[in-house]
Amino acid sequence: MSAYGQIVFMHMVKAFQRIGEGVLNLFETIGALSIFSAQTVRWIFASPFDGKYFLHQLNEVGVKSIPVGLVSSFFVGMVMGLQIGAPMERFMEGIASFLGAGISIAMVRELAPVLTSVLLAGRVGSSMAAEVGTMKVTEQIDALTTLATNPIHYLSVPRFLASVVTIPMVVTLAILVGNFGGAVISYFMFNIPISQYAESAQRIVNLSDLLSGISKSVFFGAEIALISTFTGFRASGGAKGVGSATISAVVNSIMMIIVSDYFISYLFQLVGW
Amino acid sequence: MSALISIKNVTKKFKDLTVLDGVNLEINSGEIVYVIGKSGSGKSVLLKNMIRLFKPDEGEIHIDGLDIFKLDEKELIEFRKKTGVLFQMAALFDSLTVFDNVSFTLRRFTKYSKSEIKDIVDEKLALVGLRGYENSWPASLSIGMQKRVGLARAIAMEPKIIFCDEPTTGVDPLLGAAVDDLIKKLNRELGVTVMVISHDMESTFRVAHRVAMLYNGKFEFTGTTEELKNNDNPIVRQFVTGSAHGPMSVI
Ligand SMILES: Nc1ncnc2c1ncn2[C@@H]1O[C@H](COP(=O)(O)OP(=O)(O)O)[C@@H](O)[C@H]1O
Numbered sequence: 001m002s003a004y005g006q007i008v009f010m011h012m013v014k015a016f017q018r019i020g021e022g023v024l025n026l027f028e029t030i031g032a033l034s035i036f037s038a039q040t041v042r043w044i045f046a047s048p049f050d051g052k053y054f055l056h057q058l059n060e061v062g063v064k065s066i067p068v069g070l071v072s073s074f075f076v077g078m079v080m081g082l083q084i085g086a087p088m089e090r091f092m093e094g095i096a097s098f099l100g101a102g103i104s105i106a107m108v109r110e111l112a113p114v115l116t117s118v119l120l121a122g123r124v125g126s127s128m129a130a131e132v133g134t135m136k137v138t139e140q141i142d143a144l145t146t147l148a149t150n151p152i153h154y155l156s157v158p159r160f161l162a163s164v165v166t167i168p169m170v171v172t173l174a175i176l177v178g179n180f181g182g183a184v185i186s187y188f189m190f191n192i193p194i195s196q197y198a199e200s201a202q203r204i205v206n207l208s209d210l211l212s213g214i215s216k217s218v219f220f221g222a223e224i225a226l227i228s229t230f231t232g233f234r235a236s237g238g239a240k241g242v243g244s245a246t247i248s249a250v251v252n253s254i255m256m257i258i259v260s261d262y263f264i265s266y267l268f269q270l271v272g273w
Numbered sequence: 274m275s276a277l278i279s280i281k282n283v284t285k286k287f288k289d290l291t292v293l294d295g296v297n298l299e300i301n302s303g304e305i306v307y308v309i310g311k312s313g314s315g316k317s318v319l320l321k322n323m324i325r326l327f328k329p330d331e332g333e334i335h336i337d338g339l340d341i342f343k344l345d346e347k348e349l350i351e352f353r354k355k356t357g358v359l360f361q362m363a364a365l366f367d368s369l370t371v372f373d374n375v376s377f378t379l380r381r382f383t384k385y386s387k388s389e390i391k392d393i394v395d396e397k398l399a400l401v402g403l404r405g406y407e408n409s410w411p412a413s414l415s416i417g418m419q420k421r422v423g424l425a426r427a428i429a430m431e432p433k434i435i436f437c438d439e440p441t442t443g444v445d446p447l448l449g450a451a452v453d454d455l456i457k458k459l460n461r462e463l464g465v466t467v468m469v470i471s472h473d474m475e476s477t478f479r480v481a482h483r484v485a486m487l488y489n490g491k492f493e494f495t496g497t498t499e500e501l502k503n504n505d506n507p508i509v510r511q512f513v514t515g516s517a518h519g520p521m522s523v524i
């Protein structure tokens with residue numbers, strides 16, 4: 001083999017090694033995240049339950065997310081009305097009176113749950129990862145342990161519960177407000193009375209659609225809390241480490257929401273949702 | 274009489290770095306033992322093994338007659354309750370006020386009423402000279418104050434043993450002396466056994482009953498402060514006199 005060939009060969013070996021390490025790291029992380037999730041669920045039922053800290057998390061995760069969730073879903077509802085309504089009208093006049101059906105089904109099944117969760121992954125996930133990550137690098141998590149307190153019990157459980165309880169609530173509000181946005185556009189751009197929008201929405205959306213959309217967001221909420229807290233627990237190396245933990249928590253939560261959305265939707269279709 | 278704490282042949286490695294290489298030490302009940310050594314010599318790592326935050330690769334640590342790595346769930350909680358830890362950077366919970374930090378375990382694990390807890394927190398804060406700071410946030414305190422709150426939190430449950438990681442580092446000399454007095458007082462009046470990690474020689478001579486010096490993963494010296502003063506091991510001498518020149522490389 002020529003000298004040049006040898007260099008190329010060595011680089012290829014190194015590249016494969018790096019890919020191999022990457023894959024191993026990924027599996028290690030997924031394994032550790034699964035254990036972390038199982039432990040979080042197990043610790044839900046342990047005492048003592050810190051009610052004050054849980055209320056604080058409900059406020060952080062839920063109440064403070066309402067403005068972000070509602071403003072964006074209102075505009076998404078409006079933009080859908082605009083983008084679907086106008087071409088439909090060009091295709092067949094009067095057909096915009098069915099806008100309520102199109103917007104509401106998309107809102108309920110996909111847009112509100114996924115979009116709101118993605119937004120909250122940014123808002124809630126980053127703050128969870130940064131807060132827990134800071135606690136990790138400043139030895140506050142070690143301090144918890146020495147104060148006879150399991151860090152998963154104290155830090156992960158309330159964040160997990162707050163997310164699975166409040167994120168579906170924010171999504172429910174987003175469904176309502178998103179449809180309101182759609183109705184507003186239907187009324188002002190296509191002269192469709194609100195009652196007609198509502199009637200057309202009611203005709204297409206049934207209970208299983210609502211169940212599908214809202215229960216999906218329970219999973220998304222769990223994913224955000226578990227991934228972000230877990231990433232915070234693994235932060236190391238001072239402020240820089242906290243920064244990169246925060247970024248990867250948000251990116252991985254969003255990716256997980258989008259990927260799992262497909263699988264959850266598929267499973268729900270199997271049971272007829 | 275057997276020792277309250279006994280460290281037997283403890284080895285701790287991080288990948289290729291051997292930080293502790295067969296460490297032995299006994300601490301008797303009621304003693305104040307200082308572990309000294311230059312930065313990076315493994316003092317904090319030793320402490321973290323003793324409070325179960327790290328597990329040694331080899332060796333055993335017995336505290337109060339029990340192997341601390343073989344405790345069942347109940348024994349572990351008992352172990353946590355009888356040991357208090359002051360971390361090097363205090364490690365106060367920054368989302369909680371000083372009051373909630375100091376009362377953390379009292380609120381979680383005792384049946385004391387609100388007013389009883391308030392009295393205990395008052396007493397502990399008075400002890401560290403910080404009465405009136407109950408509602409402050411840790412971030413608004415100097416590191417010296419944070420460390421004193423950390424000490425108040427560590428002694429809230431009246432532990433039998435306290436571990437202090439560099440209690441006087443980053444604290445001005447007057448406050449350092451006050452922290453030293455506090456440790457002596459806890460030891461004298463409450464009979465608390467104390468292990469202090471330090472490289473503050475003044476504080477060591479003022480407070481310690483016995484001193485152990487960590488060097489190259491082992492104890493280079495173990496003895497009383499008197500013995501430390503008179504020891505003629507060049508490595509020990511260099512550290513005690515604080516000289517940049519000698520057998521121990523400084524940088
Ligand atoms: N969690 C860890 N992972 C890897 N190395 C560590 C870890 N903790 C400490 N070390 C290393 O162990 C050595 C001793 O550190 P430490 O005990 O903190 O020193 P000090 O005596 O100043 O307290 C240092 O070289 C440090 O880098």
Ligand SMILES: [Mg+2]
Pocket residue numbers: 316317318361438
């Ligand atoms: Mg240290």
